[in-house]
Amino acid sequence: MEGLLAPIKTTVRSDVVQQENFLVPVRTEPSHGRKQIFSVNGPEDTLEILKSEPDHDELSRVLRWLKATADAREGFNINIPSPQTAQVVYVLVNDIISDYWATSSGRNTNKSTGERLLVRCLSSVTGIGAIVARLRQLLDQLRAPQGQAEISGINRFQPLGILLDVLEATLDSDAFVASVWNDIYSYISEPSLKSLRWKEFVSLVASGKVLSIASEASLALDAVSESVANGNWVGNGFGYATWLGRNMKHMINTLLKDRVASDTALSQLLSKALNLGYTDHIVQAAFSDLLNGIDRSLEKVGNVISALSTHEQKLLVYSVIRVLSKRHLYRPQSTATNEVSGDKARGGVAALLVALIKTTQLHQDLLVDWLVGTSADAVGYCHNTHRAVILALSLDTDQMMKALQISLELFGDKLCIKHAPMLQQEVNAQILLMLVGYAYRTDKRSLTVLACSSIYLNAISNRIAASSPRARFLGMIVGTAVSQLVDSEDKKMVFSAEELSGSDGQWYAYLTNVNDKIGSISDLNPAQVPSVKCPGKTMTLVTRNIKPPRPTKALNTTSKIITIEEIDNGSESELEDLPMYEKPDSDPSDEDDDPTLLQRNRPTAPVYIQDLIAGLRDTENFDRHKLALTTASSLIRRKATFGTEVSDNIEGLATLLVGLSDKWGMEHFQKLRLQGMIAMLTAEPLRMGQWFSMTFYNGDYSMGQRASVLTTLGLGARELAGLGKEDAALTGANASENAFPSKRLPETLHKIYALEAAPMNALSQQLERNMIQPMAAEAADKFSGPNALKVRTFSSRMAAERKRQKPMPNALAKVVAEGFFFPLTGRWRIHLQANGEKSTHTTPFLLTHLLKTLSLILHASGPSTLSLPQMTAEFWDLLLSLRPRATDPSVLEALLFAFLTLLDINENDQRRLAEEHAKELLETQEWVGNVFERIGGGSEEGDRVRMLAAGVLMRTREVVERYQRMLMGDLVDFM
Template sequence: MEELLTPISQTYRSSNQAGGDLISLANTTKAPTEPPSGFQGSSPEEALEALKGQPGYNDLLQILKWLRDGTRGTHPFDIRKPNPQSAQVVHVLVTEIVPNYWTLLKESSSSQKKSQPADLLLAGLQSIGGLNAALTYIRALLLEARKDPKGLKHSPATPNLVSALDLVACILKHNTHIQSIWHAVSSTEDNAGKVRALGQDFVSSIAGGKVVSLAAEAEDVLHQASLLEEPSWIANSKLYAEWLGNNLVDWARSNPSSSDLKICAGLTGRGLKLGHSDLMTKILFTGLVLNDEGQPTFAKLLDLLPSADQRKVMLIILKLLSSEYLSSVDTDEAIEDYPAVWAAASALQAVVGTSSVRKAQLSTWLTGATGAGLGETCGIRRAALAALAEDKEAMFSVLESTLGLLGDQLYIKHSPMLQQEAHAQVLLLSAGYVHRKSPIKLNVLLRSSNFLNTISNRIGASQERAKFLGMVVGEALSGLIHNEDKRLNFHMDTTDSGEGKWYKSLVGVADKVGPISPLKSQEKPKEKQAAPKPVKETPRPAPKPARSMPQSGFIIEEIEDEDEAAEEEDDDLVAYAKPDSDEEDEDDDPTLINRNKPKAPVYIRDLITYLRDTENYDRQKLALTTAPVLIRRKANHGTEVSAHAEELATLLVGLEDKYELDDFHTLRTQGMMAILVAQPQKMARWFAKTFFDGDYSLSQRASVLIVLGISGRELAGFETSDYSDVASFPSKKLPAKVERHYEPSASGNRYIAGSTSLKPLPPNALDSISQSLSQAFLAPLAAEAADAATGPDVLKLSSFTSRLQQQQSPSSAGPVSISRTKPRGVRAIPNTTANLLATSFFFPLTSRFQAALHSASATKRGILFESSLLTLYLKTLALLLHAAGPSTLALPQMTAEFWDLLLGVRTHCVGEVGVSGAVLFGLMALLDVNENDSRGLCQRHGHEVVESVEWVSGVFDRTRGGDQGGNGEENQVKMMAAGVLIRLREMVEKYRALLMGDMIGFS
């Protein structure tokens, strides 16, 4: 047993104390001291043997100081230089010294100011060999811990994981450590081939994802073993990408050599694949491009990247400029001088530099079928064209390519309208530059068949918006080269409107490359502000009870009969209810009662303060319960809501249920709906952009879709929120007994005036609405199928009527009447917002979805095609299309975009009953809204009709459904497929002649 015991310290005493008793010896024993150090610092072999011999604390410090002196050139042995001797020393330091002494070294470093023992150890390990040794040790500990039969909690490897993980975090702590680690290696090697190999290993170790993956796995093991005290930043890929970007910025600012710049380029290229390319590019952009001294270095850095990485960086910078710096450029300011646009043009010119590759990529972005900043303001397009303004050939190429793209019939028919508007702006802006640089080229181009075909194809399009863009482009370009008497003029009210004049004024915009200082001034306001600390409210003194004065004289009291008094009582005078008991008073301990509760906010700025104060339960609860009413009440009075709408929406979308409040999700959704209804034109686009570009969870993105769908129906008059009446001012309301005579009877979920009971929003609100609309669509088809005696419809829908009746919800307004006349929902108000729903709600959602499909981000595409989110997205679009109604001028364009989108997601319906049901519901909405234009559907969308018939027929055959088998969702999908199939086949039979070209191969 003696060989299993290892002494941890030794105590020496003099010989004259040997005969003393034990008590006196205990009192006279000196403090533990160590024998003289045996390390003389002569060779690395001696240091290695001393480290292997379990040195004491003082011996270890002497060894570490000797190793540190070698890194400073005091003696020839440098532990950072890769060779067999340094590798052995590093291995012993990581596997033997760190597990035993790391905690003690850190504690000693925190207590001493001049000498830092932990830094002595880190000085020898801040190298490629030290980092790789630490990572290898973590991998070995993970393998040992997972294979230990005692379990993770009792494995001896898990405590060592804590020190090893902390060691790696300290090696890579500061923003200059990457540069120092590489310089330590490159300065000690003269062989170019060996330096190149070391550079590849260095890039792979730092930016290859090894550090993040191993640290995350180690944290998972420590969490299971209950040893994880605080998460490490190296296990967070976002924090690690931010650290890598800051290191690259500091390195690039130090005027690196060409070889060092290649290493920076390798780290940048690998770092862009860590999953946070947007964040890393933003750090490089703000640190180098917005710094005049770093612009040449940034251009050289991009030149060393592959063309694919250069394109990724270019697209991220364009998106960054449009969303964070040029979002305030409005259409009214397009013809004016705008310093932010000039600064953005200067930044883009610095990014492009003299590279023909990036110049071609910028031109492709402007003319590509999915580029030009879809959904963004015109400012980013102005900046991009200003950056190319000096190149005549590039500008003319942009003009010619955009003109051909806008005239393509397939592009007109299938491209999102927001995309077409962006390219129309690019065409007009580039035409102005070409006219000022070379008017002869523009004159020749406008006389070509390309221009004539573009205008004629646009005017002949079925979409009104496509015609409008063609007319304004024709009038604007003709006005550049023709006189007043010869210029093209359609004499249309739409082209002479404010929007038409704005489009035609784009040919006169002449932006220039200006100073970059306006972008620097916008950096600070974009930073996140810390949540303000809760303010302690001073307790108010309790009011003194009033003294009861003795009454003197006679008291005359009139006593009335209770029944007569009740009859004469005015109905408007409502008796006060008995106050409820205070929840705080129920506590047994009076010291825990909080008498200083915050008051409900009465201003929007107070509401924002309450929402930011996430550490105060009372404020969070008051903010959520007050937000829907307060925002609706302030919507049309002053500019409080309009000035803080985006800030309010950002706080509500990202708010978390920290205190598990009752009806949290309902109140949060109602608050977002209040903002959207108050500022629909602005906030609908903001919510659509947030859904695709925001860094939010699936549930938060789903809440954005629910808000868009229900708010759109409320604006169209189909739905009325309970909060809309409660939020109205009393001066604008009739007395309850008078209003009762003018209020129409309630139907469904219609709010009854005078009622103060607010119903919570159900979590499946969109599903309930879609189900009711599906029943209304299927009801007449079920009646016809039930009345028919023979035919395939009866075979397919034998129990159609009975199943439809079973789907009726007992909480609905009543059973759907089975009649040959299709029931129509009566709107509460006239639909005067159809154009608003199309331009601000529907088109931003469809256009950004198409752009996301072509995005380089695999994460974004993965989120969009998550089955539950995709189902909700398709239902939201269908509800918005139905809310816009058949009288919407943009209905042909909405139909075309939505139908293309539905057919494009067919592959994601395989094995997903919910997604299949959402696509079928979308087809129902299309057919329902276009019921009076069936011939137009077959004429304009014959190919889509034939493809839809084939796909729906396959869904009907593959879905089990029916009374004999299948669950409720499958039954619903089969009914919807049957209803859509009948409607489509009726159209095919009726307009077979129009579909002959599209029915080739159709059976």
């Protein structure tokens, strides 16, 4: 076997061969995929480097070369659109940004040189368009269903956040728009191409493309995590509009090349921006110099506005009036200092409006339409704003007389008297009286002719014949004021009504003596006229500066020290029977083991309103903030009858409480906040009722905060009516805690909406039972048999007296119409007309809450309220107009409850309902009958709606059957 395996050949290697190195370097050529380029000589080299994954040095060299081309008039220019520019920008946005931007230290720090170069290369029409297109592409990818191989979680959103940061860094300059216009104007030779590129840029930044895509990206990031969301201002409408306005201001102040071309470009930009939805913010930022009394840019602004269309000019002028009203004309107090500054501010605002009209060649019909137009634009502004606009209009006598005639026609229109909100009628009367005064001083003859015309006579006659006491009051005021100016002593119109001699009547009569003087634009300088911020970022309507009388302080609220005597303690033996207690070893606050956790300086309860405001603002100190919120209600009620401390700070304190958020998750936070707001309302009912009504419609608040404002109005009104103790028993903090779990909102939403809705729901249910139970008892009594067979028990006189309820003083009845009811109903129609059907206030939650609040206020005012007829007419019109919105079950239930409350409160005056509201009564009966037939029973919700509908039907049929003969004529017309 050994011979089978024999070696054929044996070879022995030497040591030299064994030490040979087999890894020999081989000379290779550069690969075709990556070519070493040491200099950049054109866009081809740029594209090749960018596509080959360059390092920092190569990228920096390329970006410097691209930046250098930005000043080239011939050849390649990174800022001028071309096919090569589009390719370079596409690679920068899609590849380079995702690789290199994330290495920065953060968006809040200074960017590196490379990042600044990258931003400069993207600061063009092509760059912004590429970023927007890439953002849209990333959002489409996020909406697509996730595959198994796709990246999940937060990493999927990182490219979106990076690109949003790049967009913000690119736009983050007040000179951005001006630089783009300079590039287009300087480096493009063809005029048609210039116009085309500029229109493309305007369409991107001013028509909402950038804002909409950035907002969508921000919402997508917010939905993932707060840590991923960057909170970019470019996705916020207010911040973006302010940025756009600042860029317009920079163009107005700096662009001097070819004024005609720059003015045209600015007009195109402003025209698109006015339709963006944030007109006031754009105007406030773009024309801030003019609004602050600096008129150096007046000619430039006039040229820009003149190129706008008539509709756009109207939007701009109305926005200027809004901004000036908030900045210069709002005064919370009528002190002597404020009156002097108010005169100067009114003169300055009028001077600016006159200058804009003359410079831009606008027609003064815009001011006439604002004052007395059918759209009621003047409603919702403070009285100083009306005076300023009338002062600007008074320089043209023809236009002033035209406004006076239109106002008089609107004042005497029967439909307006019957259906227009009382708030609008009051504002029209005020404007009419001031126009009458100016007309008397400038053209007395024309005023005399107008006073003898049929327009004036019909207006006064229609007003005096109106069913509403307030409408008759306004008619008597206007008739008396005009007669005092144009008639002789023996022919002057005189009314013996007590309202004319009251403070309200005297204030209206004084309006004909208003004679402001025109000022100059420099009077609007903030250094000369102190600007007062309007609470809640809104405008306040102050029709009268009349404060309700303060309640008198009780006589036995203080004690008087008669004498101080020193009492002898006697012998020390008397102390022997007293028990001895050991001295505590330590302070109770030393219970914590860690000495660093002890808090020796604990906050004390606030004594003054300013201390309360400071404590509520101190959201970083939990103990102080909680103590301020806990004591807010008691302090406000205690200080309301002592001095002017509450009245001087009440609007600022109300703004703070309405916008207060629960940062600490405090127990009973909403209840304590609501108690403080109710305390302020009861301290100044008329003033704060109007303020809370204005805040509900115009304030920048959430739905929960608006609901709390309505709850404050409802509960505050009932407390003024003497029903506070009953509400305290019905609206406890734990009223909604025992609800069945399936009927509760998610915990996060339950904390927001629970307290805002629970008190009003509890009160409405209680009132429903109180109104329906007598009708049910009466119906059961009819079917129980003949009255002759019934046994009736008689109680003694003393027992009957004990059961009879004692009358309570109703302080609400004096201020309910002007302070609570009419501001809410009047602003509803105005707000709906201004904001359309998609307004937040038309949501079922807020609309239901509003209807219940108005119903509770009407019920609390009582059947003896003098303004009940006018409140009934306006509320009935509002309810009938809301019938198409009753598709939601909650709105339908609230609407039926409101109808039931309206009919119940007018039960003692059914004849007036039959005489003045016959059509409304028949329409209500027919609609509620259809609802009763359509809604089926068997469920809790259906039974509740049918119960309310049955109650309304019984009330309406009772009136119809009793006054059938009177209604027969109206019934024939209705059928």
